[in-house]
Amino acid sequence: MESGMLFDIKHYAIHDGPGIRTTLFFKGCPLNCWWCHNPEGISPEPELMFKPNRCLPECSLCVQRCPKNALAKNNGLLFIETSQCRLVGECAKICPTLALEKIGYKLTVAEAMAVVEKDRIFQETSNGGVTFSGGEPLMQPEFLEALLDACRQRGIHTIVDTSGHAPYEILERIRKKVDLFFYDLKLMDENKHREETGISNRLILDNLNKLAQTGSKIQIRIPLIPEVNTSQEEIAAMAEFISSLPGIEEISLLPYHKMGGQKYENLNRPQPHSQAQAPSEEVIREIQSQLEPYGFRIKIGG
Numbered sequence: 001m002e003s004g005m006l007f008d009i010k011h012y013a014i015h016d017g018p019g020i021r022t023t024l025f026f027k028g029c030p031l032n033c034w035w036c037h038n039p040e041g042i043s044p045e046p047e048l049m050f051k052p053n054r055c056l057p058e059c060s061l062c063v064q065r066c067p068k069n070a071l072a073k074n075n076g077l078l079f080i081e082t083s084q085c086r087l088v089g090e091c092a093k094i095c096p097t098l099a100l101e102k103i104g105y106k107l108t109v110a111e112a113m114a115v116v117e118k119d120r121i122f123q124e125t126s127n128g129g130v131t132f133s134g135g136e137p138l139m140q141p142e143f144l145e146a147l148l149d150a151c152r153q154r155g156i157h158t159i160v161d162t163s164g165h166a167p168y169e170i171l172e173r174i175r176k177k178v179d180l181f182f183y184d185l186k187l188m189d190e191n192k193h194r195e196e197t198g199i200s201n202r203l204i205l206d207n208l209n210k211l212a213q214t215g216s217k218i219q220i221r222i223p224l225i226p227e228v229n230t231s232q233e234e235i236a237a238m239a240e241f242i243s244s245l246p247g248i249e250e251i252s253l254l255p256y257h258k259m260g261g262q263k264y265e266n267l268n269r270p271q272p273h274s275q276a277q278a279p280s281e282e283v284i285r286e287i288q289s290q291l292e293p294y295g296f297r298i299k300i301g302g
C-alpha cells in the first residue's frame with residue numbers, strides 16, 4: 001500500500017477551494033520562498049517544533065524521556081541539542097502541553113482516506129471535497145496519485161495546489177484525475193524568481209503552459225509580496241502571460257501576511273525579511289483594477 005508524509009490535515013477548511021474541504025498538507029517543497037507561511041512544510045524530513053510559551057518551567061518529562069539525551073532544562077528553560085536529536089519523537093508524545101511537536105508523519109493511503117471519509121457529510125452537503133496542498137504535493141507523486149484515485153472512486157472533488165515545479169510527466173500522469181488545479185505564479189523574471197524562491201521559474205512556466213493546453217481546469221494564485229511582485233510592470237508581465245494561456249478564467253490574489261512568523265521561531269530558524277509588511281488595501285485594489293480589464297475573475301484571498 002502506497003504511503004507518504006504529511007505535516008497536517010485541516011478539517012472543515014473554507015479557504016482551500018469551493019465548499020467545505022479536507023486539506024492534506026504534503027511535507028517537502030522544492031522552493032524556499034521567504035514569505036512561506038508553512039515553513040514546516042518545506043523540508044521533506046520530519047522536524048521538531050518547540051513552542052516555548054507552552055513549556056511548564058517545573059516540568060522535565062521530555063528531558064527524562066529522550067533516549068538521545070538531546071534535551072536539557074536549565075532555570076526552567078528547555079534547550080534542544082539539535083545535533084543530538086534523531087527525531088525519535090518520544091518527547092512530543094509525553095509533553096502534556098503540546099509544547100513539543102514532531103512535524104511530519106507517514107500515512108498509508110488507506111489511513112489518509114479514513115480521515116477524509118470522516119468529513120464526507122460536510123464535503124457532500126457543501127459541494128466541497130479534498131485539497132492536496134503543502135509543501136508541494138507533486139513531490140510525492142505516487143502517494144498523490146493513489147489518493148486521487150481513491151477520491152475519484154468515492155466521487156470526491158479534488159484540488160491539487162501546486163507550485164508547478166516538478167517534471168511535466170507527473171502533471172501529465174495525474175491531470176485527468178484532478179478536478180481543479182490551484183497553480184501558483186510568483187514572478188515572471190527568472191533571476192528575481194531564483195533570488196526570492198531559490199530556483200528558476202522556467203519549469204514552472206513551461207509546465208503551466210503545457211497543462212493549460214490540455215484543457216485542465218486551472219485557477220492561478222498570485223501571492224502578493226511587496227517589493228517582490230506588486231509593481232505595475234510585474235503584474236502586467238504576469239497578466240500578459242496568463243492571457244496567452246487557454247481557459248484561465250480566475251485569478252486569486254493572496255496578500256502576504258505575517259502569520260507564519262512565529263513558526264520560524266518555533267522551528268529555531270531565522271525568519272527571512274522579518275520586517276516585511278502586508279500590502280495595503282490600496283495596493284491590492286490597484287492590482288485588481290490592473291488585472292480586471294484582461295477579463296479574469298479576480299478573487300482576493302484563498
Ligand code: SF4
Nearest residue numbers: 029031033036135163
Ligand atoms: S512554493 Fe509554497 S510551500 Fe513551497 S516554499 Fe513557496 S510558499 Fe512555501
Ligand code: SF4
Nearest residue numbers: 055056059062095099
Ligand atoms: S514535556 Fe513539554 S512542558 Fe514538559 S519540559 Fe518538555 S516541553 Fe516543557
